[in-house]
Amino acid sequence: MKKHTLNKVVVALLASYSLVGIAPVNAQEEQVAPDTDNTEKIAVVGARGAPRSVGTSPVPVDVLSVEDIEGVAFSDLNDVLKTLVPSYDLSRQPISDGATFIRPATLRGMPTDKTLVLVNGKRRHRSALVQIGGSGTQGPDLATIPSAALGSVEVLRDGAAAQYGSDAIAGVINFQLKENTEGGTFSAEYGQFFEGDGDSITIGGNKGFALGEEGFLSVSLEYNDSESTSRGEQYCESWFCVDPSLEGFNPDAGYAQNVTPEFLAAAQEMGRRVHGADVVQPWGQPNSEAIRVFVNAGYDISSSMSWYAFTNYTSSEGDGSFFYRYPFNSVMQDIRLQDGSIWNPLEIYPGGFTPRFTGEIEDYSFATGLKGTTEGDLTYDLSARYGYNEIAYTLANTINPSLGDASGTEFNPGTLSNEEMQIQADFLYDISDYTLAFGLSYLDETYDIAEGQLESYIDGPYAKADPWGFCSENAPTTAGLAVIANGSTLDCANPDDAVYQVMAVGSNGFPGYSPEFSESYTRDSYAVYADISGDITDDLFAQAAIRFEDYSDFGSEVVYKLAGFYQATESTGIRASVGTGFRAPTPGQQGTTNVSTRLPNGTPVAVGLFPAAGPVAQALGADALDPETSTNFTFGVTSALGDLNITLDYYLILLEDRVNAVSTRNVSADPTAGAAYDNFLALQAAGVVGAESIGGVNYFQNAFDTKTSGIDFVVTYGMDSDYGDTMFTGSLNYNKTEFDSDPSAFLNAENQFDFENGTPTMRGVFSAKHSYGDIQGLVRVSYYGDYENVESSAADSDIQKFDPEFFVDIEGTYFFTDTLSLAVGVRNLFDNYPDPSELGGDSCCGRIYRSDSVVDWQGGYYYTKLVAKF
Template identity: 60%
Template structure:
C-alpha cells in the first residue's frame, strides 16, 4: 500500500474527529435499520449490509431522493454525493443537452452506470474537448421511478467490466404491485426566469397473483435563464451606451447601417433582447417513461424493464459581429457586394437545438435451486440518439443563396448485450460458505454519425477566392470588365477587395456531417469473470475477483481485485481493497468529428476536432487510441456508536494512458506563422474543405498518466429530542486531488496543465438535517464548495484567480395535509449565493459572460418552488 494512502488516511481520521457527524447513508431513528440496510452492488449472491461491505457504498432511499427538488437525476446525485460533480455547459455543442459529470474527479465514462444491476447504454454524445467523455445519460432516468440508488465508490472493473474505474452507480427501480403516486411542482429563480414545471407519477399494477408492473412517468418544462451582460469586447461592442460603440466594426461591410444594426441587435439572438449572447441554462422540456416488471414462475422469476424518453433543449453559440470572419463582404455573380447583414442586420448568434431520443429494453429470467445455485440469464438493447437543428445562422460559403436553418446531422449509439451470471456456495469449514460467482457476457456496440443536409456542409462558391473569374493577376478579366461596366465597384488591383474574400464552409457554428465524416463505427467484445468471497473467520471477510475481456478493436485485458474487511469490535472495522481496471475507448471517441467555435486564446475561432485514427489527425501527428488502465487502492474504517455511524475511506487511483484532447493547435494561412502554417498545410493535404477558415485543431490521444488521491468522510446521527419528533443528521465530505504523473509539456500548454490540476474545488461537502414532528417536517441542507483556481498562460505572468469557498443552503418545509396529500414549499440556494465573478484579465469572462460557465459551483442563483404529492 503506497505511503501516500497511509498519510491520507491519518489525515482523514484527524478530520473526522472534528466533524461532529458525517455520512452519506440514510439516517433513521431505528439504529438497527440503518445498519441492516442491504446492498446488492459490488456483491455476488447474498446481499450484505452497508456496514459489512468491504468497500464504501452509499445507499439513498426513495424518501431521500424525494427530498431533492431537482428535475434532472444528475442534479439529485450531485446534491447527495459530494464526490459526484456536475457543471452547466452553455455554448458547448451537445454538452448543452447532455451534461457530463464526474465521480472522484474522473469523467463520466469512468463510472459504470447500472439499472437494476444491468449495464446502462451510453449516450450518443461525445464531449468536445477534455477527456471526450461518452457515458450514459443519467437524465433519462426519472427520479420518480427510483426505489433506491446505490453508489459504489471504488474501482470495480474486475466485477463489472470496462468503465468501472472510479466506481459504480446502480439505480434500483420501484417494484410495487399497487398504489399510485402523483407529484406536481413549479418554481422559479430569484432573477425571475427559468420557470419550471414538473408532473410525475408512478402506478403499481399486479400481474396475476405472482407478478407486478410498476410504471413511472415524468414531464418537465424549464425556461431558459440568462446571467449575462451586453456583449462588449475590444473587437466589438453592442452596448449603445458604451463610448466604444460600435467599436472597430467595419462600417463598410455591405448592408451595414447604424440604425438597422442597433434595431437588429434585439433579434440577433432569438428571445433574449439586448443580450445577443446569453449565458445560462437552456430552455428544455422532456418526457421520460420507465417500467419495471416481474413474474414468479415458481422455479424462477421472469423480469423485464425498460424506458422511453424524449427531450428537447436549445442554446446559443457565440455572437457573430460584422467583420468577424463570417460577416464579410462577398462579390456576388453580378459584381455587387453582399454580406450576411442583409439577412441579420444586427449580426447573429447561431441557435442550436437538440432532440434526445432514448429507449431501452432488458429482459431475463433468474432463479435459485434448492442446492443454493443461482442463475440469471438476460439480454438488453439500448438506443440513444441526438437529432441536431441549427437556426439563425448561415453557410457563409453559399453567400446570398444560403438558408438560415440547417439539419447538421444526427448521432446514434446502440448496444446489444447478452449476459449470464451464476453463483454457487460451498461449505468449506470457514465461518461462512464460500461463494463462487462466475459469468459470461457478449456486447455489440455501434456509433453512427448520420450526415446532415447538403447545405450544412457544402463548400459553396465563396470557399475560395474569385469564384466567378473576375480577376487575373490583379487585372480584370472579360467577366470582371462586364460587371464593372454594370456599375460594380470591383477593383482587382486591391488585395482587400471582396472578390478575394474567403469564408467558412458549412452551417456556421456547427458544420454538418459530410459524407467524408459520416458513417458507422462498430465493435464487439466478449468477457468472462470469476468472483470468490467468504467470511474467513467471524471477524475477517475476503473477496477476490478476476475478469477477462476481449475487444475486436483492442487487445484483450485481464483485471483483478482483492477486497477485505476486519471487524475489531462489533462497532469498529477496517476495510480496504486493491485492484486493476481498464476502460476501452468507445467507438464514439474513436470516430467523432466536429468543427465549432472555441476560445483557445481568448478569442472566438473555428476549431476542428478530428478522429485520432483518421487521415486529418494522422497528418497532424495523432496515433490510434489505446485502452486506459488503472490501479485502485482504498483503505478505511467503519464505526457505529448507538445512533451515530462514521465511515472514513481514503483512496488513490493511478490512471495510465488517460484519454484527453491535446491543447488546441493554431492554424494559419500565413506562411510566416511557423507551426500554425504547417497545420494548415496538413489540413489541405488531408482534403479538409474550408481549411482556410479553421483557426485551431485538436484530437484525442492517450495523453498522460495521472494520480488521483482523496478521502470520503461519511456519517449519520439520528435522535429524538422530544416525544413525537425525529431528527436525523446526514453529512458527507469529499477531498479529491488529481495530478499529472510525468511530463506533459509536449501535449499541453502551461494554462491547460494548471487548470487541469487546479480548476475544480478539491473539497466538497453536503450536510443535511431533517426534523419531523406530527404532520410537519423540515429539511435543511448546506452544500459546500471549496476554493479553486483558474489561470491565464498557466499563471506564468501572475494571472491566477483564486475563487473563494461557497456555501449554499437549501430549505424545504412539508405538511401532511391528509393521509394522501402532502404539501411542500422550499428554496434552493435560499440566500442567493453566487461564485466569484470571472476576472476579465484571465479571459474566461469574454463575450457577455459574468461567471465561469463551466464552473461546478452553480451560478444561477436562488430558486424557490412549491410541490404537492398525492399517494393512493
Template identity: 60%
Template sequence: MITEKLLSRSIRSALPYALMLSCASVAFTAQVRADDEDDTTETAAAAAGTANIEKMVVTGSRGAARSVKDSPVPVDVIADDELKSVSFSDTNDVLKTLVPSYSVDRQPISDGGTFVRPATLRGMDTDKTLVLVNGHRRHRSALVQIGGSGTQGPDISTIPTSALKTVEVLRDGAAAQYGSDAIAGVINFQLKDNSEGGSFSADWGQYYKGDGDTLTLTANKGFALGDKGFLSISADYVDSDPTTRAQQYCESYFCVTDPSTFPAGYGDYATYVAGLGSASLNSDGNSVVQSWGNPKTKSKTVFFNSGYTVSEALDLYAFGNYTDKSGSGNFFYRYPRNGTIMNIRLEDGSTWNALSMYPGGFTPLFSGDITDKSLVAGAKGMLSSGLGYDLSGRYGSNEIDYTLSNTINPSMGDQSPTTFHPGNLINTEAQLQGDFTQDFDVSSFSSPLLFAFGFSYMKESYELQGGDEASYEAGTYSVADPWGFCNDDGTATDAGLAVIANGSSLNCANSSDPVYQIMGVGSNGFPGYSPAYSGKYNRHSYAGYIDLSADVTDKLFLQTAFRYEDYSDFGSKLVGKIAGNYRITDKFGVRASYGTGFRAPTPGQQGTTNVSTRITAGMPVATGLFPAGGAVAQALGASKLKPETSTNYTLGLTADFDSGVGMTLDFYRIDLKDRMYSISTMNVSSDPTSAAYDNYLALVDAGVSGAESIGGVFYFQNMFDTRTTGMDFVTNYGFDNALGYTSLTLSANYNKQEITQDKTGAFNAEDTFDFENGAPKWRGVFTVNHTIDDFTFTARANYYGSYKNSDGEDTITDTQKFGQEMLVDLEVSYQLTETMKITVGGRNILDNYPDKGQFEVGQGRIYRDDSVVDWNGGYYFTRFSMDF
C-alpha cells in the same frame, strides 16, 4: 505517504487470504441513511432502548446482503424519500446535491454538451463510472463531449427520480467485478417494484431573477400481474425555460454599445442598432445579444419495471424506458466583420454581407432532439442443486438529431438558407449476460464460500449520419474571386471590366477588396457531417469473470475477483481485485481493497468528428475535432488510441455507536495510465508567413473542405498518467426530542488530481494547471431533517472549497483564486391528508454566486460557465404530491 504505507500494509496482510479464496466478486451493501423514513423508525427504536435493526442493501446479485459496517468498500445508498427531498428535475443535479464526490456543471455553449451534461465521480469523468439499472449495464449516450476527456457515458438525465426506489453509489474501482468503465466506481439505479398503489407530484419553480420557469409532473402506478407478479410504470414530464446570466457584448474589438467599434463599409450604426431588437437575433428574445445560462429543455420519459414468479426455480423480469428530450441554446454572437459577416462580391459586382439578412448580427440557435430507449429481459432463479442463475439480454439506443437555425453557410453568400440539419449521432448496444452463483460449505470458514462466475457478449455501434447538403457544402464563396473578375497581376478581366462598367467598386489591385474574401464552409457554428466524415463504427467484446467471497472468521470477510475481457478493436485484458473487512470490535472495523482495471475507448471516441466555434486566446475560432486514427489527425502527428489502465487502493474505517451515530472514513488512490484527453488546441493559419501554416497544409493534404476557415484543430490522445488521491467521510445521527424527530447527515469529500507523466508534450501549461486546480478539492453536504406532527423541515448546506484558474497558454502569466461557497437549501412540507402533501422551499436561498471570472470569460459571459458552483442564483419552488 502515510496513507500509501497503510494501504500497502493492508494489501500485503490480506493477500494470503485472497489467494486462498482464489477469486471473488463484490456484493456491496450499505445501511440506508438515518434521514430516510424507515431509519426514523429504526433510530427512534434505538433511542427508546430497543434493538437497533440494521438495514441491509444488495447492489448486485452475487451474494448475501451486508451492512455498511461489514462492507469491504464504501457505498452511498440513497432512498426514495431522500431523492424526493431535492427539488431538481435532473437526476444529475440530485446526485450532485447528495453525493459530495459526484459533480456536474452547466455548459451553455458546448454543442451537444449543452443538453447532455458530463459528470464526474472522484474527479473521473462519466466514462470511467459504470452506470447500472437494476444491476444491468446502462447504454451510453450518442454524445461524445468535445474537448477535455471526450467522455461518452450514459445520459443519467434520462433516468427520472420518479422511477427510482434507491440509488446505490459504489465509490471504488470495480472493473474486475462489473467490467470496463468501472474505474472510479459504480452507480446502480434500482427501479420501483410496487404491485399496487402509486404516486403523483406537480412541481413548479423559477429563479429569483424571474426566469428558468420549470414545471415537473411525475407519476407512478403499480399493477399486480396475477398473484405472482408486478408491473410498475413511471412517467415524467419536464418543461424548463432558459436563464440568462450575461451582460451586453462589449469587447475592445467590437462593442454593441460603442459606435466607434462599428466597422466602416458595413452600413450605418443606426440600422444596426435597430436590428438588435429583431426576434431572430437570439434564441430567447433577451436584450443581450448572447445569453449565458441554462438552455430551454423539454422531456417526456416512461419507465417500466416488471417481474413474474413462474415457480420456486424461475422468475421472469423485464424493464426499460422510452425518453423523448429536446433542448435549444445559443452559440456565440456573430458581430459585423467577425469572419462570418464579411463583405463579398456577388456575380453582378455588388458587395453583400449577412447584415442584409440579420441587420443586428446574429446568434446561431442550436437544438437537439434526443430519443433514448432500452429494454432488458431475463430469467433468474435457483435450481435444486443450489445453483443460482440469471440469464438476460439487453438493448439500448440513444440518438441525437441536431438542428441549427438563425445562421448561414457563409460560403453560399446570399443564396444561403438559415436553417440546417447538420446530422444525427446514434449509439446502440446489445448484450447477452449470464451470471451464476453456488455456495460451498468450508469447515474452516464462518460462512459458506460463495462462488460466482459469469460471461457476456456485447455488440456496440456508433454512427454519424450525414446532414443536409447545405450544412456542409463548400459554396461559391469558399474560394477567392469565384466569378473570375481579376487577373493574377491585379488587373481586371473582361468579366471584371464589365461589372465596373455597370457601377461596381471592384478594385483588383487592392488585396483587401471583397472579391478576394474567402468565406467559411458549412452551417456557421456547427457544420454538418459530410459523406467523408459520416459512417458507422462497430465492435464486439467477450467477457468472463469468476469470484469468491466468504467470512473467513467471525471478524474477517474477504473477497477477490478476476475478469477477462476481449475487445475486437483493443485485444484482451485480465484485471483483478482483492478486498476485505476486519471487525476490530462490534463497533469498529477496518476495510481495504486493491484492484486493477482498464477502459477501452468507446467507438464514439474513436470515430467522432466535430467543427464548432470555441474560444481560443479570448476570440471565437472555428475549431475542428478529428478522430485520432483518421487521416487528418494522423497528418498532424496523432497516434491511435489505446486503453486506459488503472490501479485502485482504498483504506477505510467504520464506526457504529450505541447512541445511533454511524461513521465511515475512507481514503483512496487511483493511478490511471494512458489517460485519454484532448490535446491543447493547435492553431491553424492559411497565411504562409504564420507558424501555424504547416497545420493548414496538413488539413489541405488530408482533404478537409473549408480548411481556410478553420482556426484550430485538436484530437484525443492517451495524453498522460494521473494520480487521484482523496478521502470520503460520512456520518449520520437520528434522535427523538421534545419537538419531534431530528436526523443529521454530514458527508465530505477531498479529491486531488495531478499529472504524474505527460507522454505527448501536447498539453500546454495553462491546460495542465487548470486540470489540476480547476475544481474544488473540498466538497461537503450537511443535511438536517426534522419532523413534528404533520410538518417536515429540511435544511441542506452544500459547501464548495476554493479552486484556481490560470491564463497564459504555454506560460502561466496569471492565476485567479475562486473563494469557497456555501449554497443553502430549505424546504417545509405539510401533510394535508393521509395521502396528500404540499411542499414549499428554495435552493440557494441566500442567492450566492461564485466569484466573477477573470479569464475564459468575455463575450457577455460573467461567470466561468464550467464552474461546478452553480451561477444561476437562488430558486424557489412549490410541490404538490400524493400517494395512493
C-alpha cells in the same frame, strides 16, 4: 419552444434485480409516512452474494432512498446526485455543442466514462454524445431516468472493473427501480429562480399493478418543462460593443463609426426575437422539455424461477445559443456576387446574429431475463438487453457563409446514435461459508454519424477567392471587364477588394457532417469473470475477483480485485481493497468528428476535432488510441456507536494512458505562420474541405498518466425526542488529481494548470431533517472549496483564485393526511454566486461567471411540490 407529444412509447413488461443481490419479486408497497428512522441501509453492489449493510461493506457505498431523492428539487438525476454525493460533480456548459444538453460529470475526479452505470444491476447504454473537450466522455445520459421510477440509488465509490466490467474505474452507480404491486404516487412541482426566469414544471407519477398473484408491473412517467435563464450582461468588448453607453465601449475601435442607432436597435431586436432578452448572447441554462417513461415488471414462474424485464422511452428537446457574431467580424464580410455587386450577411442579419442550437434526444431500451435456483443450489441469471440513444441537431439563426446570398438560415447538421446489445449469464454457488460467482457476457456496440443536410457542410463558391474568375494577375479578366461595364466597382489591383474574400464553410457555429466523416463504428467484446467471497472468520470477510475481457478492436486484458472487511471491535470495522481496471475507448471516442466555431478574444475560429486514427489527425502526428488501465487502492474505517454511524475512506487511483483531447493546434493559411501553416498544409493534404477557414485542430490521445487521491468522510446520527425525530447527515470529500507523467507534448501551460487546479478539491453536503407531527423540515448546506484558473500561462499575474462558497437549501412539508403532502422550499436560500471571472477568456462576450464551473451560478430558486400517494 416546441412542445412534445409522446408519439412513441416502448411499453413492455419488465423488472428485476440482477444477480448482484436478488430480491423477492413480491416487493412491499412503499412506505407513505415520512422517513426519519435510523435503520442501517443495505447495499446490493460492492460484494456479490447476500447484500451487506453499508457499515460492513468491504468498499464504500452510498445508498439513497426514495425520501432522499424526493428531498432534492431537481428533475435531472445528475443534479440529484450532485446534491447528495459530494464526490459527484457536475458542470453546466451553455455554449458547448451537445454538452449543452448532456452535461459532463465526474465521480472522485474521474469523468463519467470511468463510472459504470447500472439499472437493476444491468449495464445502462451510453448516450450518443461524445464530449468534444477534455477526456471525450461518452457515458450514459442519467437525465433519461425519471426519479419517479426509482426505489433506491446505490453509489459504489471504488474501482470495480473486475466485478462489473470495463468503465468501473472510479465506481458504479446502480439505479434500482420500484417493484410495487399496488398503490402509487403522483407529484406536481413548480419552481422559478429568484431572477424571475427559468420557470420549471415537473409532473411525475408511478403506479403499481399485480400480475396475477405472483408478479408485479410498475409504471413510471415524468414530464418536465424548464425555461431558459440568462446570467450574463450585454455584449460589450473592445472589438465590438452593442451599446456605446456601456463601460467597455471603445470609441477608437475600427467598428465604432459604423455603430449607428439602427445597428444597435437591430442587434437588440435580434436578442429579443431569438432569446427573449435584450442581451444578444445569453449565458444560462437552456430551454428543455422531456417526457420519460419507465416500466418494470417481474413474475414468479415457479418457486425456483422468476422472469423479469424493464424498458424505457425518453423523448427530450433542448435549445441554447452559440457566440454572438457581431457586425464586421470575419463571418460578416463583403463578397462579390456573380454579377459583380457587393453583398454582406448584414443584409440578412443587420444587427449580427447568434446561432441557435437545438438537440432532439430519443432514448429507449429493453432488458429481460430469467433467474432462479436449480436443484443443486446453483443460482442463475440469464439476461439480454438492448439500448439506443440518438441526438438529432438543428441549427437556426445562422448561415453557411460560403454560399453567400444563396444561404439558408436553418440547417440539419446531422444525427448521432449509439446502439448496444448484450447477452449475459451470471451464476452463484454457495460453497460452505463462501459464495462463488461466475459468468460471461457478449456485447455488440455501434456508433453512427449520419450525414447532415447538404447545405450544412457544402463548400459553396465563396469558400475560395475570386470564385467567378473576375481577376487574373491583379487585372480583370473578360468576365471581370463585363461586370465592370455593368457598373461593378471591382478593383482587381486592390488586395482588399471583396473579390478576394474567403468565407467559412458549413453552417456557421456547427458545420454539418459531410460524407467523408459520416460512417458507423462497430465493435464487439466478450468477458468471463469469477468472484469468490465469504467470511474467513467470524470477524473477517474477504473477496477476490478476476475478469478476462476481449475486444475486437483492442485485444484482451485480465483485471483483478481483492477486498476485505475486518470487524476489529463490536463498533469498529476496517476495510480495504486493491484492484486493477481496463477501459477500451468507445467507438464514439474513436470516430467522433466535430467542427465548431469558437471565439477566443471575440474572433470566430473554426476548430475541428478529428478521429485519432483518421487521416487528418494522423497527418498532424496523432496516434491511434489505446486502452486506459488503472490501479485502485482504498483503505477505510467504519464505526457504529449507537445511533451514530461514521465511515472514513482513503482512495488512490493511478490511471495510465489517460485519454484526453490535446490542446488546440493552430492552423493558418498564411505562409509566414510557421507551425500553424504546416498544419494547414497537412489538412489540405488530408483532403479537408474548407481548410482555409479552419483556425485550429485537436484530437484525442493517450496523453498522460494521472494520480487521483482523496478522502470520503460520511457521518449520520438519528435523534428521537418529545419534540420529534431528527436525522443529521454529513458528507465530506477531498479529491486531488495530479499528472503522473509529463503532459507537455499534449497540453499547453494553461490546460495543464486548469486540469490540476480548475475544480474545488473540497466538497461537502450537510443536512438535518426533522419531523414533528404532520410537519417535516429539511435544511441542507452544500460547501465548495476554493479553486484556481489561469488565463494563458502559469504566471501568478494570470491566475485567479476563487473563494469557497456555501449554498443553503430549506424545505418544509405539511402532511394533510398520510397520503397527501405539500412541500415549499428554497434552493440556494441566500442567492449566492461564485466569484465573477476576472480573466479575459472566461469573462468575454457578456459572461460574468466562469461558465464551466462546477459551482452553480444560477442563483436562488424557490418551488412548491404536491405529492399524493395512494
